[in-house]
Amino acid sequence: MTRIQKTVLILVALVALVIGLTAYRVLNTGQQVDTAALLDAGIVMLPQGRDVPDLTLxxxxxEPMTTAQLQGRWHLLFFGYTFCPDICPATLAELRQLQGMLPDETRQRMQAILVSVDPDRDTPEQLKMYLDYFKAGFIGLTxxxxxxxxxxxxVGVPFIPAxxxxxxxxxxxxxxxxxxGxxxxxxxxxxxxxxTEKLAEQLPAVIGQDG
Structure with a gap:
């Protein structure tokens, strides 16, 4: 993939995010939702849910896990890999910290999942060893x-295969x-x-919704 193609892919993802954000701000006018506070925490909610493809990882x-099993709780999907030198360990550490800052009820309704973008190296055994280090109950998928x-x-979080x-x-x-949801x-x-601090303040209201 050329540098131009990579740039276009990233721009498409950013445009989709901006469109969703704009629609959400318009449609939620007058509702009892502090949109500004959500945005300040980095939370962007879509005006309507989008279907997730039927897949089994x-x-x-x-063990097999289907995308249908994402129902019933809120899930945070992070696309990364165990050999990542920077973004992944930092993000998972922040997620672990965030979980410790949330009320028990919110924490029970939420599950963080690392979806590997490096399935050649991220076997189930490798994922398990890596995630066990964080001791945060994260799920790994490959x-x-x-x-x-x-x-x-x-789900609007594209990556470029290696x-x-x-x-x-x-x-x-x-x-x-x-x-x-x-x-x-x-x-x-x-x-x-x-x-993390702002997310800990805003996520309980989001996670408290039934979807």
Whole structure:
């Protein structure tokens, strides 16, 4: 993929985010939602939920997990990988910190998931070893690259597959989180970098919704 193609992909994702944000601000005028506070915390809610493709991936215990199983709780999907040198360990550490700042009720209604963008190296065993380090109850998912890319594109958090022929390759990806509601649909995003204190203040109201 050329640099121009990479730039276009990133711009498309940003435009989609801005459109969703603008629509949400317009449609929520007059409602008892502090949109400004949500935005200040990095939370962007969509005016309408978006369907998530029907896929089956594999969790860190080697068990199949379908996207239909995202129903019933709020899920934060982070697309990263265990060999990531910077964004991933920092984001997961911030998520662990955030969980410790949330009320028990909110924490019970929310599940963070690392979806690997490097399935060649991120086996279930590798994911389990990596996530166990954080001791935060995170779920890890891996599977066919095409399925992972389909999911990432569907929830508006695209990444650029790596050239796995190179030694010690890295994967170009962002730090935004996709927010999946209890209805199993994409409900919004949490923008990177994570603002843990402000998120701890605003997420209970969001997570408290039934979706």
């Amino acid at each position: 594999t969790n860190q215990d080697g 599977g066919p690259l095409d399925d992972i890319q389909t999911l990432a594109n569907a 050239d796995t022929s190179k030694d010690n390759y890295t994967v170009d990806h962002g730090g935004n989180l996709a927010l999946i 209890p209805d199993g649909r994409l409900r919004g995003f949490i923008r990177a970098p994570l603002r």
